[in-house]
Amino acid sequence: MEKSGLAEFNVKIVESCLVPPCLPLPRYTLYLSSLHNQPLVRINSNALLVYEGCENVLADPAKTIREALSKVLVYYYPLAGRLRKKEDGKLQLECTGEGVLFVEAMVDNSLSVLGDLDKLEPSFKKLLFRFPSDAAIEDVHPIVIQVNHFICGGFVVAVSFQHMVCDGRGIGQFLKGLGEMARGHIKPSTEPVWDRELLRPRNISVHNLELTKEKIESTSNSWIPPIYKESTQMSLNLDLETIKYVKDGIMLECLDNCTTFEIVAALVWQASTKVLEIPHTQNVSISFAVDARTSFNPPLPNGYYGNGVVAADAQAIAHDVINKPLSYLVNIIKKTKMSLTNEYLRSIIDTDGFSSDQANISLSDWRWLGFNEVDFGSGSPVNICPIYWNENGPNISNGFDFIHSPKRKCDAFKVIAWMPPQEFNLVEIEIKAITNKYVINASKC
Template sequence: MEKAGLAEFNVEIVESCLVPPCLPSPRGTLYLSNLDNQPAMRMAFNTLLVYEACEHVLPDPAKTIREALSKVLVYYYPLAGRLRKKEDGKLQVECTGEGVLFVETMVDKNLSILGDLEQLKPSFKQLLFRFPSNTSIENVHPMVLQVNHFTCGGFVVAVSFHHSVFDGRGVGQFLKGLGEMARGHVKSSIEPIWDRELLKPRNILVHDLESIEKKIDSTSHSETAPIYKESIQMSLALDFETIKYVKDGIMSECLGICTTFEIFAALVWRARIKALEFPHTQCVSIYFAVDVRRSFNPPLPNGYYGNGIVAACAQAIVHDIINQPLSYLVNIIKKTKMSLTNKYLRSIIDTEQFPLNVYSNKANTILSDWRWLGFNEVDFGSGTPVNIYPMHWNENGFNLSNVFLFLHSSKRIDFGFNVITWMPPQEFNLFEIEIEAITNKYAMNG
């Protein structure tokens, strides 16, 4: 791992400014739903979008994106405001029109210095503006963009978004709209819809507490996730052939249709639990983000960019996770997804029965599928990104030690998809061995 202070490249800030909407925008305070106010959403997520130099390269990416930003904020004006905490502790958005923080930088190296981002290095943190960890919520911006120019003509757009304002799909929608504006469109092809009141709690609480309580993790509910300084961000590539062998094998075991996510969520769950050697009698949980926009009755409208995700929770005994066929875990995950009915969703919104901090319990495995959020479709005029990568390194270390993200592989490789995780190296090595053992079994039978 790179030594502190030993940078592989240097980043010089050219300009830092607030970009407001180019037209007057509404003022006032906007409601955030209980899904927006889930404890797990009270954090910023950071992502790098990598663009190579090409024959259609933008002469000035920062200028193009900055001008497009001022236009798209006319429609996404809440992002130009600020978060505010109410007396009851819940968050809302004050539409101030101040603007989105925009940073432009110059990097003294070619884009090749990043490789395929298979390992995140501390020097990469220069590519993203981050507020100090002790910054009050009132001073945190819902969105920050940093455009980094490299000497080869390529550039990296670093996006930091506060999860309480929108989820990954909402950010993907915003970024695609930003790209459309950069390419000369008059407005976004998808009309953004804020209407968080669609998810307001009902006046008369009607809920199925028994089904809810079974889903709530009864372990630590601390507000701050633990820091694992020894962890590093790692990437595990799954090629198309391996994916096919595993899917074919599981489909024959399940005698039904299973999604790629369900199958590989089960595979990751088993490999991690086996690698970490939990007691065989222990009950452990897997949490995975599910987009429930279409699960409501009526469904949330197309263009809704608030949080429309719920952390589904499946549980099993360690002995069964290790010894039952992998299809057993796939079916548990599938049934858990099917349980997220309109009745259940409305009940957890009414009662605010959300898991408070699933990150703090090492026995929890947490997954999120980023492949369909739309980040890989963001085109500012020179094509779509060759790579998308989360970035969660901070000055204290990693605080997502039990999280796994599924992402498209780099365009340079076209290798299936990547599993991104944060682990101490010795744990990751054991996890990788288990993944290989499971996939090899299906490849041999394929």
């Protein structure tokens, strides 16, 4: 898929309907845990999955996916229901069997109009059905799927899901199951497990309260990010060779291994802190989503598709974030990840101790959610892109996602950002300056 400067196209809705499970199912209400009620997941998450036209392309992808959807919902029946608010304001899920909203659309252009989805253009929002921003939560479907046919034979599957029902890994599991049913499987290879009850709170103890108090107090003297009038979804690419140079350099500095994610988080943290001109005496944090499924004791079962994500906040004084070596930040990030023990996670659930404050900087890792494995019968997607958009523009400030680059750029990763264009350009310059130091040092060895 080649880049193009053109980003204008028209989308015509062919059909919009509810797709219920193909078998009748009982109607009852399901419990949602504190992890499903925390402020950070009370959002819609959206993704575009791009499938290129080829000899094996589906003759009618919308028909194939719609029929498979009715079959897979027999196993993922809660997703055909609706969210409901209890008297205390918390959410639960009513299994109504109403179905998933399915939209079929035609696009008057070829996939080349999308380029590599490096920048979110206004036309792109036509590919995704969106409920009004003031819609009641009871009226918003847990999942919406829109299949967009392009004139080249390719298609884009746009998925919108309520994060209060399942996290990215959960929806990735669902989509892989949907793809399997589209390819003729009798049932999904991974059996879905609801089991939100495993995350019920225990009896609150003094120890629990102290852990939560410590978490809240640790955010004091933190820099409060401004509210931007304009934010744009843009992206930068990091090639694997450069990441390897940085990783090798950091390992020499701290004599310890580190992951690619920890390097990217440290780069984003340091570069953004410089660009945002945060006062040097204030705390600055980077919040990153951690899949805590295996951190619980016992671990959440295989096939669990609910929210297993917890926000981890790595914090330091702005002066140190800017001036210390990258290995210093990597070490803080590693320690923050290690602090998410079973006891800490349980104590947070016990006390609903989730902060509703906006993070200074946030980063999510989309590489392992499973979207790149979703195959409806014509192969895996050639590109995947998260898309966050409300009526007034992107709903995230200083937010970053770490994803795989398009298939044709298999030697790189992509970092997507939501921030004003001028700040983003400066962040990109800073990241290149930081990584270039490691590249230069490696060439001297």
